[in-house]
Amino acid sequence: MLVVMSGYVFVCDSGENVPVVIESRRGARNIVLRPKTCPVKELHISKPFFVSESHAIKFLESKRKWVEKIFAAVPEKCVVHDGDEIEFLDRQVLLVWNQNAKSNKLIMNDNGRWTLFVGGTPDMFERRVRDVIKAELLKSIKEIIKSTPREFWPARIALRDTTSRWGSCSSTGTMSFSWRLAFAPVPVMRYVVMHELAHKKHMDHSPAFWHQVSELYGFGVERAKRWLNQNGASLHRYF
Ligand SMILES: [Zn+2]
Structure with a gap:
């Protein structure tokens, strides 16, 4: 697995900048988006090796509405749970x-x-x-x-x-x-x-x-x- 902090920043409607982390996985078949909200907002994209970074980001942007909704729902204080x-x-x-x-x-x-x-x-x-x-x-x-x-x-x-x-x-x-x-x-x-x-x-x-x-x-x-x-x-x- 190759993990890179991409140079890309996801700018929310609120103006907040969310860093994007891209993981390339051997054997992965499709792009998976994981918006992380705790303890910091971060967007993780897991993609197959053969998918380019720019394609993964295009995919992310196509799901913008869904991502924004998740980030908007973050409570003021985050509580940690088993499995976090x-x-x-x-x-x-x-x-x-x-x-x-x-x-x-x-x-x-x-x-x-x-x-x-x-x-x-x-x-x-x-x-x-x-x-x-x-x-x-x-x-x-x-x-x-x-x-x-x-x-x-x-x-x-x-x-x-x-x-x-x-x-x-x-x-x-x-x-x-x-x-x-x-x-x-x-x-x-x-x-x-x-x-x-x-x-x-x-x-x-x-x-x-x-x-x-x-x-x-x-x-x-x-x-x-x-x-x-x-x-x-x-x-x-x-x-
Ligand atoms: Zn001082």
Whole structure:
């Protein structure tokens, strides 16, 4: 199977841009459209190898009315269920409820995708999924921090559900991050971490501060900032 993020963007009547992902499958006989609404809107097209990308997109456009209807019906908050595939920390993760499982288990499959087995009662499902996402994010943040010189390390790290800020750094040395950064592309999450680490040296947003951010993050600070400005609000649609 060949999966490509096509350059094509599906523009909804509402003006919203929906990325289109095209999968070419050996043995497939026809084009299948899968509008995904959770946790982000995405259009998946599965097509046989011999069908061209432009033909697949023409097919998509011919079904525009149907796709628009599905996207228009998306609730404000999306709830996750057994069998849903969600994306966090740039991983495609299939959620599987297994009542008998003692603990949650996240495993990588042969195809590069992941499966998260969640135990417990059905009413705890979402809560447990969220706990795993938070734990994985915390691990990633710690790894990023360890890649920097010790002088930038915070005394403590906390995850919060903030609406106005993605990260903050207190004078007592506690760095806080929004757990919803797990749904942002990893480079964007990494930018937020480096931003807060840079505040250990500069508590302002002076040119010296931004210089420090660039030094820690490398190339692409502007791009990450732009992504957050344009897409940050969408991270609150989860859970
Ligand atoms: Zn700042």
